[in-house]
Amino acid sequence: NAGVTQTxxxxxxxxxxxxxxQCAQDMNHNYMYxxxxxxxxxxxxxxxxxxxxxxxKGEVPNGYNVxxxxxxxxxxxxxxAAPSQTSVYFCASSRGSIWVxxxxxxxxxxxxxxxx
Amino acid sequence: TQLLEQSPQFxxxxxxxxxxxxxxxSSVFSSLQWYRQEPGxxxxxxxxxxxxxxxxxxxxxxxxxGDARKDSSLHITAAQxxxxxxxxxxxxxxxxxxxxxxxxxxxNVKP
Numbered sequence: 001n002a003g004v005t006q007t008x009x010x011x012x013x014x015x016x017x018x019x020x021x022q023c024a025q026d027m028n029h030n031y032m033y034x035x036x037x038x039x040x041x042x043x044x045x046x047x048x049x050x051x052x053x054x055x056x057k058g059e060v061p062n063g064y065n066v067x068x069x070x071x072x073x074x075x076x077x078x079x080x081a082a083p084s085q086t087s088v089y090f091c092a093s094s095r096g097s098i099w100v101x102x103x104x105x106x107x108x109x110x111x112x113x114x115x116x
Numbered sequence: 117t118q119l120l121e122q123s124p125q126f127x128x129x130x131x132x133x134x135x136x137x138x139x140x141x142s143s144v145f146s147s148l149q150w151y152r153q154e155p156g157x158x159x160x161x162x163x164x165x166x167x168x169x170x171x172x173x174x175x176x177x178x179x180x181x182g183d184a185r186k187d188s189s190l191h192i193t194a195a196q197x198x199x200x201x202x203x204x205x206x207x208x209x210x211x212x213x214x215x216x217x218x219x220x221x222x223x224n225v226k227p
Contacts, residue, residue: 004158035217040125040219041118041219042118042120042204042216042217042218042219042220043159043204043206043217044217045215090158090159092158098208098215099208099213099214099215100213102147102149102164102166102208104149104161104164105159105161107158107159107160108158109156109157109158110156110157110158
């Protein structure tokens with residue numbers, strides 16, 4: 001039961017570097033989400049996707065980009081890493097929309113990213 | 117400021133004690149979910165409540181949705197070390213269908 005798989009688990013970047021956080025799900029879910037979790041701040045939605053080829057901005061999209069070429073994969077890209085992007089990043093998926101009905105989200109185990 | 121305020125922020129208790137954590141808002145929610153997150157892992161859904169006044173039980177955990185659908189509580193009876201984790205509430209607002217997470221209550225149950 002893989003569910004949602006995120007790689008890498010940990011990464012340290014220098015300011016200005018770029019990287020891609022990988023997320024894959026094997027549940028054939030249409031909806032996928034990227035969140036960041038900062039201490040005492042809860043989870044904030046960065047980007048989401050309602051299906052292959054369709055993505056949209058969440059609450060805190062600045063500094064990030066996403067793509068969704070397949071149902072399974074939803075990578076998150078940081079182009080010019082900044083210290084403010086130090087956080088724990090979670091990818092999630094759901095069968096239906098979280099804004100309609102009461103769909104549970106299935107989360108990966110997160111990527112802990114430090115920008116120095 | 118968070119649309120969903122959770123309290124207390126931290127709670128450390130002995131095994132066997134009872135506890136209640138709260139999730140409050142000034143907005144009306146059409147549904148609320150509770151998640152538990154263990155260190156190094158992602159949140160896992162525990163329950164969804166959708167009706168004002170609704171009570172759901174999951175073994176030693178009791179979840180309640182407020183009558184006005186602005187708040188929810190989680191009560192744990194006879195807490196065990198395995199209950200240790202971050203408890204997050206999350207919900208969908210009734211007006212614009214926006215989805216929010218609270219900042220969580222970090223629970224530590226000492227053996």
